[in-house]
Amino acid sequence: MELKFKKLRQTDARRIILEEIKDLTSHPTADEVYEIVRKRIPKVSLGTIYRNLEVLSENGQIQKMEVGGTQKRFDGNTSNHYHLRCVACGRVIDLTAKPLKEIEKTVSKLTDHEILGHRLELIGICLSCKAHKH
Amino acid sequence: MELKFKKLRQTDARRIILEEIKDLTSHPTADEVYEIVRKRIPKVSLGTIYRNLEVLSENGQIQKMEVGGTQKRFDGNTSNHYHLRCVACGRVIDLTAKPLKEIEKTVSKLTDHEILGHRLELIGICLSCKAHKH
DNA sequence: TTATATGCAAATTGTTTGCCTAGGC
């Protein structure tokens, strides 16, 4: 949507926030990122976390997830993929399936709205919760 | 998920909140519902709106939408359907397409997670924004 | 050297809760 990318300064906080999110397969909330980054920069502030999450996602280096719940989540995996939300443990797990472009074409043809993308979230019970029989 | 439905008392506030949401094709936030209901019950409180939106969606009479953004949205249409989120005007528009059950079956087969449902949101530019050339 | 980034705290925003009274059944 946004074609102009701001030239960002390379700061410790910014670099470490990005590194940590890229390392994670979970989809951390801002305060989870805060706790993790705090181990490396003890006096980092929560405001810095929020500002950088915003800026990094504007620049396409991470993805801001459009999910329900009270907190926003961030995803270091910027490639297109789908999510499974587990109703038992609440985790959000990446699904490697390729996005289905045909969905967009079909809807576009049927409705005449201009379709730019889509978001698919599966709801269910993840493997490990199935195993532990909650 | 929840099999037990509470027996709800029929009160003015509850009845009017439900009526108004059912009448709307938009997907109002709690404070939009508040403003609308206030026209008919001037001294209704925001707390009552929130409590009823919660209770009504638990009872399946409305749907709490799991969307991004800072505010929750509610939908009077409880049948399964998809949404188009317009990037130009921000509105969320119902799409009448039937949910694609095959997606769930396929993912379930491929990953072994237990799939209970899915949520599909299309992102694009709605007809009227296309027409008005923002 | 200068504009961007940070720390810190206060402000905002959206939502929930406690408590006491009103009213449906």
Next chain:
DNA sequence: GCCTAGGCAAACAATTTGCATATAA
């Protein structure tokens, strides 16, 4: 009459912002 529901205000939680200082370029 009992127990759920409502009004109101205070509490909470997540996020944003203002401002003075620090720092990357």
